[in-house]
Amino acid sequence: MPTTYVRLLCLLILLLPLPAWAEALQLFSVQAPPLTSNEPGQQGLVGEVVLAALAAEKLDYTLHTPPWPRAQKQVQEGRDLLIMPLSRIPAREQLYTWIAPIYHVQRAFFSLGTPVRSMAEARLQLHKVGVGLGSAQHQQLLDAGFREDQLLVLKIDENPALMLEMGRLDAWFNGIPEARYFWEKVGKHELRNSPPMTGNDLYLACSLECDPDLVDSLRRRLQLMQESGEVARIQARYARYTD
Template identity: 50%
Template sequence: MSRIKCVLEGRTKALSRLCLVLPMLIVCSAYAAPLTIELHILDAPPLTFVDDPKGHGIVGDVAVAAMAKAGYAVQLHILPWARSQKHVSEQRNHLIAPLSRTPEREDRFTWIASVMPMERAFFTLDRPVSSFAEARQTFRKIGVGLGSAQQEILRTEGFSDDQIYPLAIGDNPAQMLLMGRIDAWFNGVPESRYIWPKVSKRKLLMSPVNSSADLYLACSRRCSPKMVEKLRAAIESLRASGEIQRIHDRYLPQ
């Protein structure tokens, strides 16, 4: 009897200690730090800013707001854009924005949600072209962002590798156009219109919009379905509340 009593007393004490510890674990869990997720962006104003007092740009601010709403902390990463895409596609649960959903990229990423549409056109200093066909016949060198969807689009439209001139994303293509090193700049309309006044006072001529594709918040191919669901819901909530439009208008006033 004494042995049984001793065992029971030992178990009772263990259970008592467990009962004391469990509430502490629950409280700690409730106040645990949010899971930190890597978000890869690039310096492509006004879509994304790497270092600007106003914020991270239209798509950058939407991505960060969606992550906070979904309960995630953000760790920003900035790499050359082609390397960022390769890195994110090969990892697990890494995010990237803004990314155009193109056929070449379709199977390399998990596409969470569209943030905004992106129209693209040819920009020149002399005369604008009206179509891809005319551009193929007219331009010897067309500047595009290195690793951008613009490269893929021109290849798909039949432009030769000699015509496509990849340059570091940012104001580099605008500077090359101003110096006459390229004949045209094929790029997103909001980005080009934002960058050009900071480069020159010369009039920038724009062709009709030749291509349009939405910009997405995307994830690695191997991505948690729960995280995708939470972020997708967060972006749709931001859209429904008008917050995405307010962020857009802060960087690009009507």
């Protein structure tokens, strides 16, 4: 009788549904170096931290890099889907489960001429500002009173830097590390920047419907990595873009 009971118990356990993350997690990202990148050994100052946390928790993952607006939509509509590096701004607050901040990014206007000194000055003087498609900075400029016809919304890659170099933009509004990275690749003139205009934390986030145990394990691991100095050591490798 006890043997039969044990067998039945084992069978019931096997029939219980496993959490979605018992299999490989689905991690959505964007090619936005030096924050996140697909380049081996240079996954970015956010990407390397997140991948190290997943490895420490022994969690397998599959990385997806669809267009950034689509990535955000898929994570919002899905379940237990991870996304990085996601800016925590008011417009997104109720759309995701926010696991942990990884890096605080500051954004500025980049130009070849005299840089603007304030958001109000930029709004009055700049007629064609490049900004990333699906990016937090696009929303931040709209919130600051920019008109859509002042903004040229571009894919997040080196194209805004190229367009600025060719004189097709008055300015480029972007995170300081990204702008420095892309300008190092394509810029031929001196890049000048305004004072930082906005700033927010870049997060590892999850779908709004996200397993609490998954959230807790990753949040705890990332906190331990912060306290041990591991996050600082990883991000120090990208210092030439952040200092």
